[in-house]
Amino acid sequence: MSVLSREILVGLSTASVYPENTEAAFRYAAELGYDGVELMIWAESVSQDVRAVQTLVRKYGVPVLAVHVPCLLISQRVWGSDPAAKLERSVRAAESFGATSVVVHPPFRWQRRYADGFADQVADLEDRSHVVVAVENMYPMRADVFFGGRDRTAQRMRKRGGPGRAVSAYSPSIDPTDTGFAHYTLDLSHTATAGMDAVALAERMGGGLAHLHLADGHGASTDEHLLPGEGGQPCEQVCRLLAESDFSGHVVLEVSTQGARTRSARARALAQALAFAREHLHRAPRLAITTGPEHPRSTAIEQVRASGQGADPGAENHDA
Secondary structure (H helix, E strand, C coil): CEEECCCCCEEEEHHHHCCCCHHHHHHHHHHHCCCEEEEECCCCHHHHCHHHHHHHHHHHCCCEEEEECCCCHHHCCCCCCCHHHHHHHHHHHHHHHCCCEEEECCCECCCHHHHHHHHHHHHHHHHCCCCEEEEECCCCEEHHHHCCCCHHHHHHHHHCCCCCCEECCECCCCCHHHCCCCCEEEEHHHHHHHCCCHHHHHHHHHHHEEEEEECECCCCCCCCCECCCCCCCCHHHHHHHHHCCCCCCEEEECCCCCCCCCHHHHHHHHHHHHHHHHHHHCCCCEEECCCCCCCCCCHHHHHHHHHCCCCCCCHHHCCC
């Protein structure tokens, strides 16, 4: 008879330390006690370089739990211009890190060829890899913001049969459950901006919910990524739902700390976010009869912290 530790791993998105860089995220994660990082691949050269990231894994003893595909508007040219190729490259990078998840946004509407084959590509990548490809919920582009508050433009769009104040830039919609995928990422800042019911969306995702971006928002017209508990989203309730379920994925703090004037202020904010996650994701230990060795923590974490070495990036990913 033994006690199983079933704690949910909590990671730090490297985007959460912006305007500091990827290495800073590893340093904060190590100092504050995060279980790992989610690597946001974007314009910074280190984030795009598998070998450079592996060096950070070894240096700080912090594994990469997940990889975020470079699919933001500001990273449209990172790793080339073919979004399908970038998705595949992200999965290969995740394999090299020993990560178990890749986070990807639905295609933009103007990426018609990519959008047409997106669902099939996601399914094929998962068939050929141990990596989960978790499609993230998004939020509409608001016409009142896009057109600089010129509400008459939004009204005119609505009269012509358009969506009025809110326009989905994603195909087929901001809600990936409209298409149906094996795995999803739930982002609570995005549900705030979209005005969606986060708990209802989590229930629609069901057992396919594999990854949580823990953040908060007041429902502003822009994506806020507040610290959990500082907005109007049911962050505590969603965390408890995961803790009381068979959820086996990761929870990642993807928050904005741009307002922090000093590194110590940023560290305090990230420590506060981690404390919130630990408190509300806590699972009571349970007893189990075991016949072999137990592995209560991620094997990636154990390999990094026990041996001090990262996964082999592989010949095909030297300059990923």
